[in-house]
Amino acid sequence: MGNKLGIEPIAQEKIKISVNDVGNAIEVSFVGDIDMEDPSVILDPLFEKVHSGVVQNQITEVLANFKELNFLNSSGIKAVAKWIMKLAMLPPDKKYSIRIQHNKAITWQVTSLPTLTFLVPGAVKIE
């Protein structure tokens, strides 16, 4: 596995994040817990790399796979929201969509993740 953007996987504390090509799309997969004091240290640079890489390579879809993420604190939600809000600033010809993949067996995912679809209407879908 790997990705056309050249983004290295992350394994820190209790979280592993990998970026993979899935067809023409890019998948960002999270495994473990994001409950550290300042997850922005990890997440902000990652999302910036994904965002700029996707825009430069004219990729139209990113899959955000949270299915194996057991916990995400509100500082982590902030980082995801910050990424999603970048979509609102893109010109029409650079826009891409984010498809959130969630696990219905994990309670926080059922309540937290759908709220992210309201941030930039039409840009984020959940499945």
Add this chain to the structure above:
Amino acid sequence: MAKKPDGYIELKFGPRWRYIAPARLFIQSFVAIAIEDQNKADGIAMAASELLENAVKYAKGEETSIIVQAFPEQNLITCSVTNQGDATSVKELQTLYKKIMSGDPLEAYIAQMREAAVRQDGKSQLGLARIRYEVGANIKLEITPDYLITITIEVH
């Protein structure tokens, strides 16, 4: 809340980040046993974790405490987190509380997320809005004259 709880747990610890995750897991187990509702237990554990994160981040004293009480007859769980603040942190918290408790819970949460996304001070200030919307909790804020802060959530 005149009736005595059917069961409760109280944890006190020096405000260190590494104790939050084990506290969350312990609270999740306690609530799941007390009310036999895994989804509610997960939500309350998330809420407790958010409150503890805030308490640890902004604590001005050495001791942070959390009490979780179960009232199965009333189908009620309460969770109170207490920590020492100061004049500045109390004022900020009061302003945030007022903002988050007004209006529709989802709208308040979305607005808070949008604001968090552009904040430059490293804070998220999302925890209370998240708890109010995702857990459907009533949230009470109490502050003593010497800035002891207690946030209590009530979940039916």
